[in-house]
Amino acid sequence: MFKFTPKVHNSIENVIEDKDFLFDLGDCYGSPYNVLIPENIDENIKSFQDVFKQNNVVGKIFYAHKCNKSKAIIKQMLKNNICIDVASLGELIDVVSCGFCGDKIEATGPKNDDFIILGLQHKITFNVDNFSELDTIVKYHKKLGIKGAVKILIRLNNFHSDETKIINKVSRFGFPISEFENVLDFVSEHRDVFNLIGISFHLDTVNMIEKIIAIENCISLFEVMFDRGFEPYVLDIGGGFKLNYIEDKAQWNESISELKEDIATGKNSLTWNGKTFGLSVKNNILHGTLNIYNYYDELVKEKFLDAILQTKLSKYQNRKIAEILSENMIELYIEPGRSLLDNVGFNVAKVNFTKMDAKGNTLVGLDMKRSDLLIGEQEMFVDPILVSQKENQKKDDCGVFFIGNLCMENDMIFNRKVFLETVPQKDDLIVFMNTAGYFMDFDQSTTLGQKVATKVILSKKGNGKYKQYTDENFNPFKE
Ligand SMILES: Cc1ncc(COP(=O)(O)O)c(C=O)c1O
Structure with missing residues (x-):
């Protein structure tokens, strides 16, 4: 059925x-x-915090506000004493109006001047996307007479691995990792403006291997930053901790098979006007992949985070990511959205x-x-x-x-x-x-x-x- x-x-x-x-x-x-x-958020937050504790990792949760416009939800996050990730001027205004202070706010995504100005005035952390943004922060830091350096994370993309082949989709967010030294040059020239606290990524994928490769790439950059005289202490691995929506695994598998068969046989009785969700049929054979979210999944939410932290990196004497982070006193920031709003x-x-x-x-x-x-x-x-x-x-x-x-x-x-x-x-x-x-x-x-x-x-x-x-x-x- x-x-x-x-x-x-x-x-x-x-x-x-x-x-x-x-x-x-x-x-x-x-x-x-x-x-x-909103109260149902509490158990989701606690389960992520428990994973930090069990893995001896110092972690901070930044709720990705973009996944729901509700102010009640923002206030419930604040009641749980977690941090928040905003991606626009409007979202920043929202969270400030709900009681968040700058020390608990991080700005991700593309930023216009007004977003940067208000962010500077509230002393938030900037997750920096590009050189123009760095320039704009320097400009308004001076113009506004901001005292002290602004906390920044450098967002990176285009990670690679010698051991595992991954097909890298080009990302429009952040700096290609090959630009990292140039970014450090710029930040070095403005040490009065920038307090480089670490690096970040958010991958538009739920693929664990890609996340692990990104983490491995980022850990190796900490040494580069220390060599250049910075004192970074944060690795921000973004969101994307997945969610399970479906009651029963067998039913999910059977229904997906039924859908594929319906499309493969050309019956198309289950979809509107022959919609195929990315599949096509040539010579009675089904091609392509079913382009839908995995609504049934077992490794989700805090379990997905735990699996990441338990992963051993061969480049680091097969030590677990959790161990590498805690030994090097690197704090882990995560930006879950969807998974904090389960149920x-x-x-x-x-x-x-x-x-x-x-x-x-x-x-x-x-x-x-x-x-x-x-x-x-x-x-x-x-x-x-x-x-x-x-x-x-x-x-x-x-x-x-x-x-x-x-x-x-x-x-x-x-x-x-x-x-x-x-x-x-x-x-x-x-x-x-x-x-x-x-x-x-x-x-x-x-x-x-x-x-x-x-x-x-x-x-x-x-x-x-x-x-x-x-x-x-x-x-x-x-x-
Ligand atoms: C920078 C950033 N962080 C976090 C998230 C939240 O992702 P999720 O809701 O899948 O956890 C997003 C979502 O697009 C994002 O762009």
Whole structure:
């Protein structure tokens, strides 16, 4: 059976079991709306911190703010006393307004002058991307009369290994590692402006080998920096610690095989208008790779970090990365986004209508658009949950396509069929699980005047009941 049953955290299960509550929220806020339970962040943070402790590594967590716009989430991060990574002027303003001070803020990504100016004024750490940025920091450091040097990390890319062949995708972020000496020259010339605390990378991959190679490359640069008279103490390995969204491994594997077979045989009965997610068929043989996120994964979150730290580097007498870091008194910075928001939120949309297409497929029209749930072309291979107040519903043997509320042919919530127990009907609610990391609001828009989902914050009180807040008004320090 073509199914991608979501894993559901106990606390979230309790909330969605209360159907009347979900429908009341829908009546109050309209469709779509998003629910966040900030307290669920705490266990995610603790599990990363435990891994630092078990490996004797001094570590700092910088939550990557970009993966959710919620201010309630930012405040919950602050309550946990962790740091934060911002990638724009707007994000910097957000986190400062939520109570973060400069010593806990790091700026990554491309930066305009206004972002740099406000960052300098708040004495944040700059994760530097290019020479022009270094120039701009020098310029405004002088103009603003900033006292003391600014903490910087140098972001690097294009790592290599003598032992393992990797296909290096060219990255647009950071300096190629071959430029490192030139960057040090520049920083050396402005020692009054820059306090070089270390180096960093963030790889757009969940491939562990690529991360290990990057770490090995970076460790070797510490000696170079010491030789040049710097006193670096930080290695920042970015984010990308993966997440598991799916309940059952066997079901995931079987459903993916079913999808491939459906495409290979040319039936294309499971996808909308012949979508193949990167696969193609030539002479009855399937080519290419299924271009989707691994929604089922076992080595995720803190386990992925632990596996990295436990990896032995042959270049360093087969010592574990954790040992090399602690012996050399190198602090490890990580920038997790998605993995800190595991089990923290879900999206809800109302069914506007159902209808048949020319091929006899059932289409379920939701009062939401694709960008209320998904990022660009990414397809979420996690089934939603149907919440209905009606009885005697029709059994869903054929699957349905969920379509959005924009006047656009491509506004498909999913480009694949979804098989639920029963066919959704008008006014039912459809709940999309574990969406707080990116899916919830990364691409949100008011296209065609359609609303942006309202965020509802739930916080558990002493009596075990959840109290509701708006995103702006939730403040865990008041609790
Ligand atoms: C520089 C940087 N750090 C951290 C992250 C967070 O990655 P993830 O949410 O996969 O942990 C990103 C995501 O794009 C990023 O660009």
